[in-house]
Amino acid sequence: MRKIYLVGFMGCGKSVVGRQLSYALRLPFYDMDKEIVRQQGMSIPEIFEKFGEEYFRNLETEFLKNFRDEACIIATGGGVAMRQENRQIMRRTGLIFFLDASFEDIYKRIKNDKNRPIAQRSTKKELERLYYYRRKFYKRAAHIRVFTKDRTIRQVVNYIA
Numbered sequence: 503m504r505k506i507y508l509v510g511f512m513g514c515g516k517s518v519v520g521r522q523l524s525y526a527l528r529l530p531f532y533d534m535d536k537e538i539v540r541q542q543g544m545s546i547p548e549i550f551e552k553f554g555e556e557y558f559r560n561l562e563t564e565f566l567k568n569f570r571d572e573a574c575i576i577a578t579g580g581g582v583a584m585r586q587e588n589r590q591i592m593r594r595t596g597l598i599f600f601l602d603a604s605f606e607d608i609y610k611r612i613k614n615d616k617n618r619p620i621a622q623r624s625t626k627k628e629l630e631r632l633y634y635y636r637r638k639f640y641k642r643a644a645h646i647r648v649f650t651k652d653r654t655i656r657q658v659v660n661y662i663a
């Protein structure tokens with residue numbers, strides 16, 4: 503039973519692509535951030551504020567470790583592919599797609615999002631630096647890279663399907 507993991511920077515479209523892909527492939531869909539929020543009964547900014555980022559990162563790893571064994575689609579949070587342990591779990595249990603969007607497209611989507619603490623606390627320059635730093639890890643994690651620039655969500659979904 504293999505899973506499909508979607509990885510990539512905040513705002514690259516993991517959640518929206520994942521949801522539509524789940525209709526196309528008739529597989530259940532899970533949004534990691536939403537699952538963690540549900541389990542903890544707290545928003546992501548609240549978790550960051552109360553317990554710190556490291557705590558949130560540990561929740562992500564716990565989620566991957568303990569997640570049920572079923573074929574499904576999982577939209578990961580933008581930081582998940584940074585940990586080697588997470589990359590190993592995902593590689594062992596599924597197929598990983600990196601949604602590769604341009605920084606400008608991403609920035610437009612995340613700049614005013616109060617639900618993303620990292621976007622909130624960083625300048626544009628810092629986010630751009632983080633974007634280029636993290637790309638290496640998304641590429642390293644993924645089996646397949648999907649360019650999303652100039653592609654509609656439907657085209658991205660069809661490509662993955």
Ligand code: S3P
Binds near residue numbers: 579
């Ligand atoms: C994060 C991305 C967010 C969320 C948290 C941290 C990150 O998920 O997990 O705010 O470090 O890039 P999205 O990629 O769904 O925005």
